[in-house]
Amino acid sequence: MTDPEAVKRYHAPEYQRLLRAARRRLENNGGSLDGSVGVSNPDEAERNAIIGITGRHRGLGVGRASVTLRELDAVVYAGTGLTLAGLLETMNGPLADRPAEAARDLAARRQALRPAEESPLYESAEWFRTWLGVLRRNGMVGRLIARPETVGVLAQAVRVLESLEARSEGRAPVTLAGLATEVTDDPKALNHRTTLSTLVLRALAIRHGVPLPSTAEERRDLWDRYEVVVDDLASRILVLNLPAEGEGLGEWLTGAARFGTPFQVTLHQLGTFSIALRAPVVHVCENPAVLRRAAAELGPECPPLVCTEGRPSTAFHRLAAIAVRGGARLRYHGDFDWPGVDMAGAVARRHGAELWRMTAADYLAGLASAVKAGAAKADDGDAGDGEGRVALTGRPVPTPWDPALADAMREQGSPVYEEAVADSLLADLRG
Template identity: 35%
Template sequence: MTDRHPLDLPGLRPFWSAVHERLSTGRPVSRVRSGPLDDAGREALADLLGLDRLPGVEPTIPLAGLESAVVDACGRTVREVVTAILGPIPDRAAERERKAGQRDALWGWLAGHQVVCAQPVLMDWVGHLRTNGLVDGSPGRTRSLLTAALTVLAALPADGEPLPVIAARHLDGDAHALDDGTRLSGLVLRALAALYGTDVPDSAEARRALWSRAGVADDQLSATVLAVGLRLDGDGPVARVSRVCAEAGHPVSLTLAQLRSPGELAVPAGPVHITENPSVLALALRRFGPHCPPLVCTSGWPNTAVIHLLRRLGGDGASLHHHGDFDGEGIRIAAHVMAKTGAVPWRMTTGDYRSAAALVRPGPDPGRLTPAPWDPALVEAMAELRTAVVEEVIADALLDDLATGTR
């Protein structure tokens, strides 16, 4: 059994505990205020310090005087004595600094994650999470949960599959990881609300609606994509109907169900242009008729059918080029389309915007602005001019590009 330290007297225990606590802060200590001492403790402290009278019940002792008395009494420092009596002295200041560094690293990692950088509107989500702190106070557990949420967000919009199927595929086979009420489900839904500019869902019905908007268990018949000039090779039903419509100078509307079971289909190499508004497709058909180049419309925020078709076209070798409205929503839609399909911007630079804005100023306000990942200066120009420009304003320039194939 270890010998007891000669200064480890029962009456001095409250005093040594106070010293241990103060030294643990990691901050400079000049004096120590002790908790209540009984008579024996006051006498022992007076003996230690060489006082000619008893200290008070809750004495405040200068550390320098205590240090000198302790060294004289046992040849050890105060820190060595309290360590021997009560155990190692932690450095709480260093621990706080270490944890602060871990938190800063976590939020820096999240803000710089490729899913967030590709769709900067998600910085609103990052800001909310940072304000609300860590999961169970743990950077490690928080990062693990956020990694799972980002994995799901990267996989959305889904292809009309049920939520348990998506969870099992992307979250280590755990089909219940995204069940209603789980932390992970709440994280992803809050991110989707930020992405689509909607309120965070507060009911089971609203949550189902938001999941559906992200392509989870989507209606395969009501989710459609509108296109013109889409001449697909192959004898499958989707290829045949697209060619018939293109050769007749008509648009084609394809359902998600058709796109998921297209039959034989091959995509000719070459550019496919994407617009946000159906009116541009109508103008293209009026100008080009049966010779219209391939043009796909997102009809605002793209649904699952739109993303499915664009991914299929891009995956088979087509180059995708996106144009949208120059307003806050149009920038967010463009970032989403580019992030999810690999499309590149089409007449969506700062110079394009300034030229177009000169045609309509003063125009409608562009609304809430979030960064454009492909051209950081674009949103700065929009904030300066405060003018939205819809696609129809520059439709002639877009159609000229289609005619020449130069952009």
């Protein structure tokens, strides 16, 4: 039978450090009475309390006074009618079972990671394994399994990534809400700031070697690479002199071409209106500065020209597919940097585009012109390094249409941006 007065005795200050040490030991070893606990540099009251428990004398100034857990348990039981564990729980609440908690945590982690480790991507894609490694190191897996509402989110992220990787080039675009519904039955599951969206975008950023997106534009760009439409009004393409057949958009394009004025086409318009394009050749550039010059210098006489304004969007791919179906041949030009030639190769593969002035000779000529322009600026007193060069950064990619191009870029180590070679592009458009 428990003696409440005897229990009160253990609330005295001389027992507190010893009982805290006992609680830690029992919580860490699953309640086993093996081993001992002690107090470092005990004061007089603590020393006498431990002597009373063990019956063994400790001299003044002892560095540590210890007692076995079995001794402490026996004395507590004899005095209070409670086991040591029972006393500790009476005084300060239930004891934790750290080994059992660790085992449950390990089992939960294994359960959470199993869909990822059993995914075909785990064996085939280094970026996927890197992503999982990041989630393990930054504590994300632990945070996911700590809350019932997020336990299954990692498995959902794996299914989203598998779905995106399975999407072949040329497949019809899907809305972000449609993709979310397909995988989770919740159209809002991939909205910005959801846990699922954060996981997937981190994986896609690793997949493409870019920083985790921090702006709406960067997020749209990552989704656009898989033709996942976040906003069909934000996905757009800039065109010049691209007359088209069809009501609505076709009429607007034809009218803009008559005046030689640039026109923005959105993915929403392309999905709303049916158009047909009959141009034999459509030139494509990456930088709007090129299209702006073409509009200013050539006006309505410029042949059909479209500008991706950076990485080709879903709207560009939709328009390019319409042009190719109408019999057009695409001629693509972009920046001579690693992202630029990567995009050029992707457009060539997807739409059968011809690479326009994107050979090693074109790159070296553009580099020479850029160096000459930089030297001229330096002579005029403009700030600069005197050579007009900046470093070529990013991950090198092959240029199968002209392998010498990648070799020359690696050797020279400098990019050539499209606006620097606009004169030669405008000459072609005039011709």
